[in-house]
Amino acid sequence: MEKKQRIIIGISGATGIQYGIRALELLRDLEVETHVVISKAAEMVRNYETDYRHDELIALADKVYPLNDVGAAISSGSFKTLGMLIAPCSVKTLSEIATGVTSSLLSRAADVVLKERRKLVLMVRETPLHLGHLRAMTAVTEMGGIIMPPVPAFYLQPSSIDDMVTHTVARSLDLFGFDIDIPRWDEGYKATLKK
Incomplete structure (x- = not known):
């Protein structure tokens, strides 16, 4: 029996929980x-930015780990995954990863992904x-x-925020080898754009 592909999704406390x-x-x-x-902090942002309840958010995942569970499966390199996407990624989380500080399971899982030479994609959400x-x-x-800041592609002429979010997230998942059906730039698409 073929095993399912696994990926870790981290959601930190920057604005943009919709990406995760x-x-x-x-x-x-x-x-x-x-x-x-x-x-x-992501749970606080969820309350500010969405109508999702906590139970609705965690129902989207196969497995959810408590933030302080540094002994969780995703804290070990022997637990095989494709890697980790942190969406959105706060500057605090970015800084912990950059320095090797692992004060929570979020930064510990990212540290493990790096040491195992797996993909780590950070949708860093801060400006300036x-x-x-x-x-x-x-x-x-x-x-x-x-580092993949969530920058929208306006050449798509998105008609909604959801269009922008979906395209940006799909592009981040491209980096893991997933092929999600979204508008993509090519000569045929370019010819359909308004002049």
Whole structure:
């Protein structure tokens, strides 16, 4: 029997929890096994930015781990996954990963992904950026992580925020090898754009 692909989804306390929620929805449609860790600040953001209840959010995942459970399966390199997407990724989480500080399961799981040379994609959500933020991004990149701020593609002429969120999340999941049906730039698509 073929095992399902596994991915870790981290949701930290930056604005944009919709990115993490949409990632879980898209991965569920692909029948990918999701292992999720959510920060306390992310739960506050969920209340501010969405109508989702806590139980509705965790129902999107196959397995949810408490933030302080540093002995969870996703804290071990022997637990095989494709890697980890943190959507959104706060500067605090970015900084912990950049320095190797693992004060919670969220940063510990990311640290394990890096040490095992798996994919780590951080949808860093902060602006403007000061030098410390940029240095942390450089450090994570030098360790093999991918910094992918959630920047919308306006050439698609999105008609809703959901269009922008879905496209950005699908592009982040491209980095793990998932192929989600979204509008993509090519000569045929370019020809359909308004002049």
